Amino acid sequence: MASRGGKITVALVVVCVLLGGGYVVYAALGPSQTTTDASPRAGEAADVAVMVRAVDPSSPTLNGGVFVVEDGKVRRRSKDLACERVYYSAGRGICMGVASSGVDYTASVFDDKLAPEHSIRLTGLPSRARVSADGRYGAMTVFVSGDAYLDSSVAFSTRTYLVDMKSGETIEQLERFGVEKDGEPIDAVDFNFWGITFDPADSDRFYATLGTGSHHYLVEGSVRGRSMRVLRDGVECPSLSPDGKQIAFKSRIGDSNRWRLHVLDVATLEDHPVAEKRSIDDQAEWLDDDTLVYSDETNVYTVPADGSGEPALLVRDATSPVALRN
C-alpha cells in the first residue's frame, strides 16, 4: 500500500510540476499586464495646470503614466514614470510605484523633464506623497502589514519618511520624532503617522496626521527639531493652502472608513465642510487659495474651499492631482 501511495505521489508531483511550470511559462509569454497606456481626458476647460496620474477605468491594473493637463489640453506624458502616487514642486517630484521587477515597491525622485534621478526602495504600499514648495524636502507614507501588534498580520500600519529631494536620501522616519500633547511627551505602540503637508513659506515646518487608538490628531512638526505637537483631534491627511492660512483635510464620518472633505482655519482651528457630498479618500491639493482639487480614485475634481458652489470635473481618468503654480 505504502509503496503504491508513494508511486501515485511521485506521479502527482510530476503532473503538478508540469502544470505549474507550463502555466507560469504561458503567463510569462502572454501579453504584459503592466501597461501604462491609459491616458487622461481633460474635463471642463479651465486656465489651470495640473499634473496627474492616469488610470484606465476598465482595468485599473498597474497604470500610472504621468501627464500635465494645461488649459484644458493634455500636454505631455512621462516616458519613464509609472506611479501610484505622484507629487511635484519647484522642479523636483516624487513618484511612488511598483519597481520595474513588478514585485516590489519603489519611489523615484524625478526632475523637471519628468526623468528619474534617484530611486528609493519602499517598505510597503504607496499611500501619500508630498514635496515642500521650495523642492527641498519630500514626504512619503506607505502602508505596511506584518507589524501590527495584537497578532502578526492583524491590521496594517503606516510609515512616513522624510526625503532630501536633492540627494534622494531618506532623512528620517516620522515614527522616530518625539511627540508632545498639552506640553507632555506622549507615546504608544499603535502610533501611526501619515499625510505630511509642508508650510509653503518655511519647508522646515509641516503638519501631519497622528493616528492612535480612535484618535486622528493634527500635529505640527519641525524637520530640524525632530519633534511634533498635537493641535487637535479628527483631522486626517492635512493640506496647507498656498497662503498658509487654511488646511484642507479628510474628516472621518463616525468611526467608518468614509470621509468628507473639510477646511479648517489655521488661526482658530475651526472647520467647515466643502460642497463635495461623496466620501473622498485623498489628501486634497490646493489649486489656489480658494479652490481644492482632489480625486475620487477615478476622476479629478475641483471644489470651492469656502463650502459654496458644486464640485466640477477637471480631468477624467486621472488621480493624484498636483497644482502647477509657476
Added chain:
Amino acid sequence: MYQVEASKALLKPRLWARQSARLRVPRNVVMLGMVSLLTDVSSEMVATVLPMYLIFSLGASPLVFGAIDGTYRGAAALVQVASGFTSDRWRRHKEVAGLGYGLSALGKVALLAAGNTIGGVGAIVAVDRVGKGIRTAPRDALISLSSAKDKLATSFGVHRAMDSVGAMLGPLIAFGILFLAPARFDAVFVVSTLFAVLGLAVLILNVEGKPRRAPRDGTPPQFRAALALLKDRGFAPLLIAAAGLSIASVSDALIYVGLQRTIDFEPAVFPLLYVMTAITFMALAIPVGQLADRIGKVPVLLAGQALLFVVYGVLLMSSVGYVALIVCLVALGGYFAATEGVLTALAGAVLPEKLQASGIGILITVVSLGRLVSSVAFGALWFAIGLHSAILIFAAALGLAMCLAAPLLLRAQGAALDG
C-alpha cells in the same frame, strides 16, 4: 510489517532518508512535515501577494486590505478545541486534519474562480484560516502518536523545521513567478493551488492514520473526559505554566515594532529581520529538540524562555548597532525553537493517548489567549509609561513566571514519566 514496506517506499530524497535514519524520526513525522511544508508554501505564496493583488488588481483601498487581513486572526482560534476533541472521539485524526488541509486547498481554487471581488477574497481568506484551525490539533496529535515518548521533542523539532522551510520558500516562489510574469497574479494562484493539492495528496497517500501509539481499543472518549484534562495532575500544571509564560512573553510582532523604533539604519533592512529570525529557527529546531529528548524538555524550555531576556536587553539599549541586532534576532529565533515545539512535545508526553488532540487543542487555545492578554497589556503599558518601562515590567513578570512555571513543569514531566 508496515515499517519494512515504508523503508522500501524511498519517497523522500536521499538526503532526507539518510538524515532521518540518523535522527531516527518516524516516517510518519517526516511525511506530516512534508504536508506542512507544501501547505505553507501554498499559503505564504498567497499571503505575500494578497496586498498587491487587492490594491493593484482590484483597486481596493489599503483600509479594505486591513479589514480583510483582520479576518485572518479570529477565525482560527475557535475551532481548535472542537476539532481536537472530535478527532479524538472519532479516532480519525488524519481525516479531521485532512478536512482542514482540504478546506485551505479549496480556498486556493476558489481564489482562482471567484477572487475578483473584494468580498470574495475576504471570505476565502477566512475559510483558509478556519482550515488552519481545524487541522493543527489533530496534526500535532498524529505527530505525537507516531513518536516514542522519549523522542517527542525531536519529532516536533523536525516537523517545525520543515514547516518553516515552507514558510520561507512560499514568498520566494511567489516573487519568482511575478518576476517572470509581472502582475500575473493568476499564475501565483495556480501554482499555490497545486502546492496545496500536493500537500493534501501526501497526507492522504503517505500518512498513516493509526500510528504506533494510537489507541486501538476501549470506548471513545466522552467530552467529560476532555474537560477533566483541566484538572489532570500532569496536564493542569502544564496549562497553568504555559498560560503564565505566554502572558509574560512579549509577542514577536511587538518586538519587531520595538526594534523599528530603536534601530538606526535603512528601512530596507527591516524585512531581513524576519528572515534572520526564521533562518535561526530553522537551523535550531531539530538540534534543540534532540537536546530536549536527551537532557529533559523542562530545562530546554526554560532556557529558551530565558533567551527573551537577551531580546529585552537589546530593546532597552539606547541605540542598537548591527552586532546587538544580530544577537537579538538569533536569541529570538532560539527562543522560538526551544519553546513552542518543546512545549507541545511535553504535552504529548503528559496527555493520555486517547485525548492527545483534545489536550493539544486546549493548550494551543490557552497559549493564544495568553498572547492576546500579553499584547493588550504591553500596548497599554507602552502608552502609559513608555516602551522602556513596559519592557522592564515584562522582564520582571517573565522572571516571576519562570520561577512559578519551573516546579509546575517538573511536576508535569514527572507525571509523564510515571504514566
